[in-house]
């Protein structure tokens with residue numbers, strides 16, 4: 114490391130590491146005994162709840178025999194100051210060194226220690242507990258870099274998690290622990306992994322409605338570019354992450370074109386509909402999809418524990434009228450409900466509902482009886498971002514999960530979401546034509562179609578969630 118910024122940290126003293134003469138952009142200091150969780154961005158808590166929690170945690174952290182008592186006063190003072198948004202810096206005055214003799218108590222005490230460091234381009238400070246840093250040690254002894262697997266350390270909680278020294282240059286942070294173990298992390302890695310989504314997001318998601326999606330060029334990549342260029346594929350994957358759908362244009366207007374455009378993203382997923390399937394009226398399948406009827410916006414496979422990740426649509430033939438494709442951003446619909454009626458949002462998030470489907474099996478075999486329970490949407494547990502969405506008014510099962518007294522509340526929330534979904538301003542209608550392959554993130558964006566006349570032949574397939582998301586990660590867009 115070139116510009117070394119060292120301090121040997123005395124265990125009982127709050128230490129501020131001095132900036133080196135040629136200042137590294139990463140400010141480093143150690144805050145002794147600062148309760149770890151108090152800085153977590155608990156997104157769905159009010160500021161008041163957060164303040165109360167911070168105060169409780171500080172009291173908890175200091176209610177050990179280790180503290181001289183000044184911490185409580187300091188915590189109270191900070192609580193008063195929090196409303197002004199002043200940065201918290203909490204000095205512990207307890208004699209930690211003395212407490213070492215008291216065994217496990219000490220480890221718990223050590224867990225509260227935090228490294229405060231700016232790792233984001235905007236200089237925002239991350240307060241990273243040493244416990245987390247040690248748990249995420251990337252040394253060969255702790256991590257298999259070939260498989261990205263941890264080599265578990267079952268004694269982690271019994272270790273002394275105070276660092277002996279913390280070094281940094283402008284790229285890396287390096288910690289020497291008191292048990293002699295050494296760890297190095299790049300600041301880029303920390304920015305990406307400590308609280309996912311807090312500091313860095315490779316592709317920012319753009320939620321859309323009819324107006325927004327029509328206000329710019331549609332997410333689309335020409336077939337040749339999609340197939341033969343890494344950058345072309347990256348753009349397709351980026352569109353999927355950003356908008357929840359993308360089109361591959363100028364593709365061969367055949368089922369083979371569907372297959373090629375799809376397999377470029379990830380292998381086609383087999384399901385009870387086959388691998389590469391076609392849909393046309395009167396195919397003998399009983400599902401509404403195989404009729405001339407219009408289909409309201411929905412996601413597919415709601416009745417499976419893990420619905421298909423992407424659904425691909427490619428219109429190969431149509432000799433009649435109607436049959437336009439409909440797309441609605443499920444995340445945007447949920448977010449609209451959140452703004453218009455926060456209680457309805459919570460109700461939908463917290464209610465598991467059943468989805469059911471009896472699927473025809475091939476070769477006269479008995480049908481599949483499929484059923485899954487899920488809330489309509491889920492949030493990322495760390496960031497609160499929307500994570501999954503499933504909505505299918507056709508395949509929603511008999512509601513046996515809501516207590517009778519809660520039914521009015523549930524139906525009010527469900528109706529609200531259904532209405533938002535069917536508002537004309539939510540709907541993006543598009544007439545597909547042979548050669549345009551549409552890929553839709555089935556965990557976010559709903560699809561449907563207008564009623565039609567004549568013969569209409571649609572080719573398509575499913576791609577697995579894990580596989581396409583893995584490709585998106587590999588391409589660096591997620």
Ligand SMILES: C[N+](C)(C)CCCC[C@H](N)C(=O)O
Pocket residue numbers: 386390392400402412413414415470505507508
């Ligand atoms: C896509 N494909 C036409 C093959 C099947 C359509 C299945 C529709 C079913 N109700 C569901 O939501 O999964």
Ligand SMILES: O=C(O)CCC(=O)C(=O)O
Pocket residue numbers: 392402408413426437438560561562571
């Ligand atoms: O016919 C279409 O355009 C869409 C059919 C559909 O919704 C489905 O197959 O899931």
